[in-house]
Each structure stands twice: as structure tokens, then as C-alpha cells.
Amino acid sequence: MYKIVSRLLIYGDMPKDTILMELADIVRKMDDKSQTKEELSTRVFTQMKHLLQVATDYGFDRNLWHNYLTFLLITNENPFSITCEKVGANEGSVNYFAKGDFRAFLDLFHYDFSALEEYLGIDCFSRISNYQAIGKKELMYNKNVSQKVQALSRRLEEAQDENEFFDCVTGFYKDYGVGMFGLNKAFRIQSRNDGRVDFVAINNMDAVMLDDLIGYELQKKKLVENTLAFVQGKKANNVLLFGDSGTGKSTSIKAIVNEFYDQGLRMIEIYKHQFKDLSSVIAQIKNRNYRFIIYMDDLSFEEFEVEYKFLKAVIEGGVETRPDNILIYATSNRRHLIKENWNDRSDMEHENGMHRSDTMEEKLSLVNRFGVTICYSKPSQKEYFHIVEGLARRAGITMPEEMLRAEANKWELSHGGISGRTAQQFINYLLGAMEG
Structure with missing residues (x-):
């Protein structure tokens, strides 16, 4: 041998x-x-x-x-x-x-x-x-x-x-x-001492598809249109999905990766403390024959955090333009990505010669770098029942509609309020009770 x-x-x-x-x-x-x-x-x-x-x-x-x-x-x-x-x-x-x-x-x-x-x-x-x-x-x-x-x-x-x-x-x-x-859909990164990063495959990613997310048809349509243009080599934009917790923002992005995987789409999940590695990530994937979504979940910045500067530099391009095979998709519960208070609005406060509102304006301008912003708002009571009923049908639950709505209403009152996540948790509860 x-x-x-x-x-x-x-x-x-x-x-x-x-x-x-x-x-x-x-x-x-x-x-x-x-x-x-x-x-x-x-x-x-x-x-x-x-x-x-x-x-x-x-x-x-x-x-x-x-x-x-x-x-x-x-x-x-x-x-x-x-x-x-x-x-x-x-x-x-x-x-x-x-x-x-x-x-x-x-x-x-x-x-x-x-x-x-x-x-x-x-x-x-x-x-x-x-x-x-x-x-x-x-x-x-x-x-x-x-x-x-x-x-x-x-x-x-x-x-x-x-x-x-x-x-x-x-x-x-x-x-x-x-x-x-070539083999995997999604990855996380690990920093190395030499300034490069290692990509670690995510083997247990949810197999959810867009049809599994009931409702939010307009939001899904905008996301699909942008992603389809991207995988086809056309001009596409960075995307920010913002809105209430549990409305399906993260699920939508996972579904998009599953939908377009066979067309060369891959996802790299990166956390806020890893933004300093963004340039290294891009350098290692820019010449590969894939389309990469750099995914940032639950993106937001506190007043003292400066990681947004790394993200802003990548989105704006700096000296080196962002490669055509890379987009940034982010989710956030905050429309402007940052926690804003009245002190931030006062030009009277200074720190090291800089107006606080100038710093705030720099942070707020980050959201404008996302060419597509999609709002996932909390569903109404009617929309919540529609989601519950759709999930129940898909799961094979045959409970009468009025009883299903009544039980769903009880569930959301004691489990975090109305959202798509609450609806899914309610269905999981019913399935568990049926199996028991």
C-alpha cells in the first residue's frame, strides 16, 4: 500500500x-x-x-x-x-x-x-x-x-x-x-491564532422549508426574490429582517438556505464577538464557486459596543469591495439595531470632544446599508389562529376548530403572548399529549 x-x-x-x-x-x-x-x-x-x-x-x-x-x-x-x-x-x-x-x-x-x-x-x-x-x-x-x-x-x-x-x-x-x-449547507467559524478562521459544518440544521412558515407571504416573497437574484448572479442586496420575537425571522433564513442549497447557496453563521474576523471570512470564501449568506441572528448593539464598526466596514466595502458571491442577512428585534435613549438625542452631552448624537447617527446609519429591510410584526389574533390551524392540519391534529382556537387562546395567555413561535409550541404540546 x-x-x-x-x-x-x-x-x-x-x-x-x-x-x-x-x-x-x-x-x-x-x-x-x-x-x-x-x-x-x-x-x-x-x-x-x-x-x-x-x-x-x-x-x-x-x-x-x-x-x-x-x-x-x-x-x-x-x-x-x-x-x-x-x-x-x-x-x-x-x-x-x-x-x-x-x-x-x-x-x-x-x-x-x-x-x-x-x-x-x-x-x-x-x-x-x-x-x-x-x-x-x-x-x-x-x-x-x-x-x-x-x-x-x-x-x-x-x-x-x-x-x-x-x-x-x-x-x-x-x-x-x-x-x-460542497457537502454542507451551513457553517460556524472558529478563530485561529494565525488570523484565519476554520469553518465548522452545522450538521443538525433545521430542515424547515418556506412553506412550513404559515403566513408572512409578502415577507417571504421579498426574501425569495432577493435570494433568487443572488444565486442567479444578478444584483442583490443585504437583507435585514426586523420585528417582534418569535415571528419567524430566523426560520425564514434557514428555510431560504434549504430552498436554494442545490443552486449553490451556503450560509455562514457569525456572532457579534466574531465581527473582527469578518475580513478573514470573506478572504477565504470570495473565490469559491458558491453564493454565501453571512448570517447574523438577533443583531443589536448597546451604547458601549463598537463591533458595529467592523460590520459597517464590510458592508461599505472599504478599500476592497465586497465580493459578488457574498451577502449579509441579519435578524433583529430592533428596527435600528441599537438601543436608543433620550441622552443619545442630546447634542449637549460631549465625550472626548464628540457629540453623542454624532455617534448615534453613525450607528443608526448602519441600518441604511441593508438594501432590503423586511418587517415581521406580531400577528393579530385572527392571524394567530390561522397559523395554529395550519400547523394543526399539517401535524394531523383533528380537534374541532372552535376547541382548537379556545385552547390556543389559553396557551398564548400563559406562554408569552401571540407569535408564530407560541403557535408552534402549542402544537408541540398537543402532539405530546396525544402521544401520552
């Missing part, structure tokens, strides 16, 4: 602690007898544990070795794979080297572990060639990633040569992209 891995050029720069590199080293140590059988067995079992962990995380079954190699291929971001993501596999000298790598991967797909198993007296590799996951339906894993990996894995198993292998892999890059952005 180590001889095969040594042939990798484009895909060869893998960390030494990856499963593939560790197994290649184990086979090398077996051949040169530089480690005892007990030491090698321990190392094999450690890598087998890691392989089973990957399978559990992503819901893989059947041939876990093939699934793992496929996962490596579609998550390896290198100049070749990223170019294929953007423009497909064009003619070029790099294809010669890529096909050399794919010939090696084809050999790895069909690698015979029997010599290693016989030497160590184990059979674990034979066991994972037709693996059956236990309790797969109950596991929490990213089904979107699982399905894509396993579908491509089956195609690569059937590839007759490196040319077919090449077509399968590069076709996947073009259709879905490469790395975590």
Missing part, C-alpha cells in the same frame, strides 16, 4: 495521522519487520476504530474502505479539485497528473488486505467490506453527505480505468463542489 500512496502527487499531501497514511506505514513496517506483530495489531485496531468512527459520523455502510477513500477524494481541496469546482475539468497538462493519482486510488479501492490479515491473524478488513450499520435510523448524522459519498463510492467501484474514475470525480466536483462547502 505504501508503494501506491507514494505515487500520489496532487492528493499526496495528507497529514501523516490520516487513516490512509497510517495504514500505508503499517504495511511498510510489516514488510521491513521493524515492528512486532503485537505493535502492528494495536496500530491496525486503532485505525479500524477511527474508520468505524467516520462511518458512524456519516452513516456509512456496505464497503467502509471504499466510502472512506471516496470521502478523502471529495474533501481534498487542492488546486486541481478547486479548479474543477469552478470551471470543470478542462483540457490541460494537470489532467495527466490527476489521472496518475486516480490510477493509484483505483488500486487502493481494490487493495487486497489479505496478506496483512494473515500475517497478523486478524479479519477486520474483511468485516468492513460489507458492513451493516446498527441503529442507523436513530443516529444523528448528515444524511446529505452520507448519500452523496455512498452514491459516488458505488460509481467508483465500477470504474474500469483511471479515465472513468477521472470523469466520476471531476463530474462530482463540478456538480457539488469540493471540501466541506
Whole structure:
């Protein structure tokens, strides 16, 4: 195996602690007898544990070795794979080297572990060639990633040569992209010491669609129109969704991502304390073949907070204009994003030579940088009942309408007042009572 891995050029720069590199080293140590059988067995079992962990995380079954190699291929971001993501596999000298790598991967797909198993007296590799996951339906894993990996894995198993292998892999890059952005819908960020950020996939994002949000048709229409223009490469605006709590602002944005994911839309959720990393986030995604919504939930600023300056600089562009593949979508319970009091309106108060109202005006001007502002107001009693009735029908609840309204009215009086969130909580309560 180590001889095969040594042939990798484009895909060869893998960390030494990856499963593939560790197994290649184990086979090398077996051949040169530089480690005892007990030491090698321990190392094999450690890598087998890691392989089973990957399978559990992503819901893989059947041939876990093939699934793992496929996962490596579609998550390896290198100049070749990223170019294929953007423009497909064009003619070029790099294809010669890529096909050399794919010939090696084809050999790895069909690698015979029997010599290693016989030497160590184990059979674990034979066991994972037709693996059956236990309790797969109950596991929490990213089904979107699982399905894509396993579908491509089956195609690569059937590839007759490196040319077919090449077509399968590069076709996947073009259709879905490469790395975590190609496989996942939404991400959070983690700051690094070198000034860059790591993107962490959100695997358990709500699968809500816009039709699941009852009411607010005009608001949804404006959001869809702006987002559709964005994914189609047309001019689009940053969006601020403001209004009462529990009215569906955050749900609408999650639904938008689900609706347009297959058209290349991705979401990066960022918190206020991370605004200093906005420039780094943009630098790392501006050249990717996706459309990114940078999502800021419950956005607001207190008098003493200065994070708004980072946001304002990004929205206004500064020296470097904001890339066309990035928009900012934010939600807020405050129309002007900031807490305003009468002191802020007085030019008579000074601090370090600056009028307080000047500072307030600078903060208030931030909201004007959002080209689209959409108001989600608290529903009326009639609209609240309409939401409850729609959610009840969808959930299969057959309670008479008058009784449903009466119980919904009791619920909202003791659970935070009228809102879409209260309506959903009421329906959840009814479903729980029915199951009990």
C-alpha cells in the first residue's frame, strides 16, 4: 500500500495521522519487520476504530474502505479539485497528473488486505467490506453527505480505468463542489491564532422549508426574490429582517438556505464577538464557486459596543469591495439595531470632544446599508389562529376548530403572548399529549 500512496502527487499531501497514511506505514513496517506483530495489531485496531468512527459520523455502510477513500477524494481541496469546482475539468497538462493519482486510488479501492490479515491473524478488513450499520435510523448524522459519498463510492467501484474514475470525480466536483462547502449547507467559524478562521459544518440544521412558515407571504416573497437574484448572479442586496420575537425571522433564513442549497447557496453563521474576523471570512470564501449568506441572528448593539464598526466596514466595502458571491442577512428585534435613549438625542452631552448624537447617527446609519429591510410584526389574533390551524392540519391534529382556537387562546395567555413561535409550541404540546 505504501508503494501506491507514494505515487500520489496532487492528493499526496495528507497529514501523516490520516487513516490512509497510517495504514500505508503499517504495511511498510510489516514488510521491513521493524515492528512486532503485537505493535502492528494495536496500530491496525486503532485505525479500524477511527474508520468505524467516520462511518458512524456519516452513516456509512456496505464497503467502509471504499466510502472512506471516496470521502478523502471529495474533501481534498487542492488546486486541481478547486479548479474543477469552478470551471470543470478542462483540457490541460494537470489532467495527466490527476489521472496518475486516480490510477493509484483505483488500486487502493481494490487493495487486497489479505496478506496483512494473515500475517497478523486478524479479519477486520474483511468485516468492513460489507458492513451493516446498527441503529442507523436513530443516529444523528448528515444524511446529505452520507448519500452523496455512498452514491459516488458505488460509481467508483465500477470504474474500469483511471479515465472513468477521472470523469466520476471531476463530474462530482463540478456538480457539488469540493471540501466541506460542497457537502454542507451551513457553517460556524472558529478563530485561529494565525488570523484565519476554520469553518465548522452545522450538521443538525433545521430542515424547515418556506412553506412550513404559515403566513408572512409578502415577507417571504421579498426574501425569495432577493435570494433568487443572488444565486442567479444578478444584483442583490443585504437583507435585514426586523420585528417582534418569535415571528419567524430566523426560520425564514434557514428555510431560504434549504430552498436554494442545490443552486449553490451556503450560509455562514457569525456572532457579534466574531465581527473582527469578518475580513478573514470573506478572504477565504470570495473565490469559491458558491453564493454565501453571512448570517447574523438577533443583531443589536448597546451604547458601549463598537463591533458595529467592523460590520459597517464590510458592508461599505472599504478599500476592497465586497465580493459578488457574498451577502449579509441579519435578524433583529430592533428596527435600528441599537438601543436608543433620550441622552443619545442630546447634542449637549460631549465625550472626548464628540457629540453623542454624532455617534448615534453613525450607528443608526448602519441600518441604511441593508438594501432590503423586511418587517415581521406580531400577528393579530385572527392571524394567530390561522397559523395554529395550519400547523394543526399539517401535524394531523383533528380537534374541532372552535376547541382548537379556545385552547390556543389559553396557551398564548400563559406562554408569552401571540407569535408564530407560541403557535408552534402549542402544537408541540398537543402532539405530546396525544402521544401520552
